[in-house]
Amino acid sequence: MLYSLVNYFIGFWRRMLRLVFDSNALITCCQAAPRHGSAIESLLAVSTLSVPAAVAQEVLAAYARYSDASLANRLISTDRIKVNPVNLSTDTVLEGYRLGSGEKECIAFCLEHAAQVDFWVTDDRLAYVVGRRCGIPALLFLDLMIELTQCKLWAQELAMEVVQSVKHRFSGGFVPHTLSVLRSGDRRCLKL
Amino acid sequence: MPQVIEAMAVHPEVKDFSDKLLREAVSNPSPMLVDLVRRGFEQKLTELYVLFRQGECSLGYLAEQMGTTSWEAVRLLEARGWHTTNL
Numbered sequence: 001m002l003y004s005l006v007n008y009f010i011g012f013w014r015r016m017l018r019l020v021f022d023s024n025a026l027i028t029c030c031q032a033a034p035r036h037g038s039a040i041e042s043l044l045a046v047s048t049l050s051v052p053a054a055v056a057q058e059v060l061a062a063y064a065r066y067s068d069a070s071l072a073n074r075l076i077s078t079d080r081i082k083v084n085p086v087n088l089s090t091d092t093v094l095e096g097y098r099l100g101s102g103e104k105e106c107i108a109f110c111l112e113h114a115a116q117v118d119f120w121v122t123d124d125r126l127a128y129v130v131g132r133r134c135g136i137p138a139l140l141f142l143d144l145m146i147e148l149t150q151c152k153l154w155a156q157e158l159a160m161e162v163v164q165s166v167k168h169r170f171s172g173g174f175v176p177h178t179l180s181v182l183r184s185g186d187r188r189c190l191k192l
Numbered sequence: 193m194p195q196v197i198e199a200m201a202v203h204p205e206v207k208d209f210s211d212k213l214l215r216e217a218v219s220n221p222s223p224m225l226v227d228l229v230r231r232g233f234e235q236k237l238t239e240l241y242v243l244f245r246q247g248e249c250s251l252g253y254l255a256e257q258m259g260t261t262s263w264e265a266v267r268l269l270e271a272r273g274w275h276t277t278n279l
Contacts, residue, residue, distance in 0.1 A: 023262035024251045024277065058255075062263035069263045098243065100252015102262065125247040125278045140279065169277050 017047040017118045017153065019144070020084075022106045023055050024123040028141045028169055030068035034161035040075065042162075046153040049075075050082035052105035084109050094130070103127040110136045119144065123169070142170065142178040149182060156182055209233065209268065213259050233258070237268060247278050 021029065032039035043049065051059075056076055063073035075081040086105040088094075094104045103124060110120045111134060119139045122128050131138035139147060145163055148154035160182050167175040181187055210233035214221050221229070240257055243249040249257075255265035266276045 022252065023255075027263060027266055028277075058261040058263060062261045066263050066267070098249035098253040100250055100254075100256050100262070102252045103250050123277045123279060124250045124252070126250045127252075129247070169275075170279050171275055171277075174279055 015046075015151070015153070017147070017151070018116060019043075019047050019049050020106055020110055020117055020120045021049060021051050021055070021081075022120070022122045022124065022127060023058050023100075023102045024127070025121040025141045025144075026051065026055065026059075026072055027068060028123050028166050029121075030071045031169070032162045032166045034158055034165060038071065039162045039165070040071065042154065042158060043148075044075070044080055046148065048082070049080075050084050050109075051076070052084050052086045052102060052109050054086070054101035054105045056083040058102060084113075086112075097126060097130055099127060099130065103130075107131055107134055107136060110134075119147070140174075141166070142174055145178060146181050146187065150185070156185075209258070209260060209264065241269065241274060244278050245275065251277070 029040045029043065030038075034042070040049075059069055059072045059076060062069040064070070072081070076083060086109045088101075088105055088108045092104075092108075094107060099107075103122065103126075106120055106122070106127070107130065110117050110131070114136075117137075119137050120131055121139050121141055121144050122131065123141050128138050128140065142163060145154070145159040149156050149159045160179060163175060163178050163182070176192060180189055180192055184191065207230065210230045211226065213233070214226060214229045218225065237258060240249065240254045244251065244254050251262050251265060255262045258265060258268070260268070269276045
């Protein structure tokens with residue numbers, strides 16, 4: 001009985017996505033407001049979320065002025081979002097890119113703790129490209145919505161509401177494409 | 193004949209940030225210095241935004257170069273009706 005109970009919880013824990021967020025994606029997530037609740041609370045129900053120290057420092061510097069940063073700060077201060085210290089030397093290939101400390105620390109952390117990270121979530125084009133070049137499983141926030149529905153962790157309706165609520169942050173085809181994939185359940189779908 | 197250049201219209205967010213940065217360096221700046229710093233701040237933000245939108249710098253980099261956080265940088269971009277991601 002105890003054995004099966006333990007196995008059940010281990011199974012549930014294993015199903016949870018282990019995500020690392022940079023500031024850009026954290027801002028998107030904290031601004032996302034589906035009809036019921038908040039996107040980040042819904043995300044924390046099905047995943048473990050961590051940020052590197054540089055991202056947490058930015059939250060700390062901004063939370064008094066902005067409600068979305070205040071939400072992030074509350075989750076960090078209650079340890080629901082974990083903060084990872086990162087030792088990043090200044091003589092890495094990352095110095096050749098115009099990245100911020102938070103993005104560089106995300107990359108360094110994901111490389112150092114690859115076995116503990118399912119995805120690095122970023123909404124920055126350069127950071128995404130550099131992360132992929134380093135072999136990190138990087139996801140755009142919108143692709144995280146697709147991943148959550150395909151893993152059956154989120155209902156399609158919730159993912160669509162979240163995407164709609166942050167559509168002002170994306171240009172061009174990103175939002176219609178995401179909604180099309182969410183509707184069809186097929187990443188290869190080109191139909192609007 | 194030299195023309196008097198009128199003080200540039202400055203977004204309130206820029207005024208907040210540039211004034212904060214200036215007062216960290218100078219306790220009692222002259223109006224001309226305040227104006228120069230505001231213009232410089234606006235110019236630098238515009239240049240970085242071009243790089244950001246081209247995917248040549250990240251939001252974090254833009255924020256650090258402006259002496260702000262990413263959260264503040266997003267507000268600076270939003271205040272101009274500019275995109276807050278480079279996607």
